[in-house]
Amino acid sequence: MSTEPSDWKGWEIYAGERGLTARLFSFLNDSLLVLRFAANQSGKDYGIGRLAKLKLARRIVRNSRRVRSLTSWQLHLVLIEEILRIPKSVKGDVVECGCYNGATTISLSLACALTNRRLFVCDSFEGLPAPLPGEENDINADSAREMLYYHWEEGEFTSEGGLDGVKRNVERLGDVSVCRFVKGYFENTLKDIDTDSIVLVFEDADLVSSVRDCLRYLWPKLQEGCRFFSHEPASIAVVSAFYDAGWWKDNLGTPPPGFFGSGRGIAVVLAHPFVGYAEKFSAEKVLQQGQKIVHGGSRGYQA
Numbered sequence: 484m485s486t487e488p489s490d491w492k493g494w495e496i497y498a499g500e501r502g503l504t505a506r507l508f509s510f511l512n513d514s515l516l517v518l519r520f521a522a523n524q525s526g527k528d529y530g531i532g533r534l535a536k537l538k539l540a541r542r543i544v545r546n547s548r549r550v551r552s553l554t555s556w557q558l559h560l561v562l563i564e565e566i567l568r569i570p571k572s573v574k575g576d577v578v579e580c581g582c583y584n585g586a587t588t589i590s591l592s593l594a595c596a597l598t599n600r601r602l603f604v605c606d607s608f609e610g611l612p613a614p615l616p617g618e619e620n621d622i623n624a625d626s627a628r629e630m631l632y633y634h635w636e637e638g639e640f641t642s643e644g645g646l647d648g649v650k651r652n653v654e655r656l657g658d659v660s661v662c663r664f665v666k667g668y669f670e671n672t673l674k675d676i677d678t679d680s681i682v683l684v685f686e687d688a689d690l691v692s693s694v695r696d697c698l699r700y701l702w703p704k705l706q707e708g709c710r711f712f713s714h715e716p717a718s719i720a721v722v723s724a725f726y727d728a729g730w731w732k733d734n735l736g737t738p739p740p741g742f743f744g745s746g747r748g749i750a751v752v753l754a755h756p757f758v759g760y761a762e763k764f765s766a767e768k769v770l771q772q773g774q775k776i777v778h779g780g781s782r783g784y785q786a
């Protein structure tokens with residue numbers, strides 16, 4: 484994502500962003516979020532209990548104050564919960580595209596260590612590539628903040644200290660032993676990424692051309708039922724990419740998967756941690772095993 488770090492609140496709430504009411508609402512939401520994370524069934528398959536999850540959540544919250552980041556700890560919990568929910572029987576790695584200083588990497592590495600998965604951390608570590616013609620200005624339709632746009636520039640979000648700086652952050656606060664760092668622009672690196680099976684992708688790469696590179700090379704390896712998360716749920720260009728039937732047919736030979744959480748991201752508890760996702764599904768299986776819905780008006784509205 485793409486706001487000035489000093490302005491970025493990460494976690495915006497329905498009640499507004501200032502004042503006592505907003506702070507109380509925020510406190511309530513955050514508490515419920517942590518309780519929900521601890522109490523639900525995620526992690527059961529890996530023998531990770533409620534206390535361990537509470538401790539993990541505390542660590543994530545504390546870490547979030549220690550590395551300059553463009554994502555919130557609440558978003559990290561969403562991703563971690565998802566990693567803990569993936570059945571142990573589904574083998575594969577987690578991939579992060581766009582790590583900046585490694586704040587999300589730290590949280591993902593802790594979840595990967597607990598679930599015995601590798602984490603591929605992909606970035607140029609030198610910031611954004613040059614935007615393609617036409618993508619310099621990115622219009623965002625964020626339902627609470629009205630229309631706004633970002634202006635992207637080459638080199639924005641260069642990792643402080645480069646790859647070594649990110650490694651140091653993960654060594655200090657996460658679990659670097661699960662990480663495989665992949666340096667370079669996605670268009671060059673992702674086609675040869677050393678994994679056959681992916682169970683979760685988190686991209687925070689801003690530019691739609693970067694997101695398309697991630698989809699092109701990572702989607703085929705994503706396992707069925709698994710999710711490709713995006714930190715660009717408000718970007719018209721990025722969300723459109725998930726519905727672009729021509730692009731999906733030409734590049735991946737499949738229909739587009741669509742996108743959950745367009746606008747503000749998916750809702751979790753009382754708010755939106757500004758993340759959406761596409762899920763890899765088989766249309767055939769949905770038709771065979773999914774729940775058939777009878778449309779309310781299909782037989783007329785008479786009683």
Ligand SMILES: C[S@@+](CC[C@H](N)C(=O)[O-])C[C@H]1O[C@@H](n2cnc3c(N)ncnc32)[C@H](O)[C@@H]1O
Nearest residue numbers: 484552553581583606607610668669687688693
């Ligand atoms: C907004 S920052 C990521 C913020 C990060 N998720 C966090 O938690 O603070 C965007 C990142 O994407 C990377 N990036 C964007 N497009 C890329 C590309 N095509 N190849 C490599 N890195 C890219 C940039 O270098 C930058 O680190």
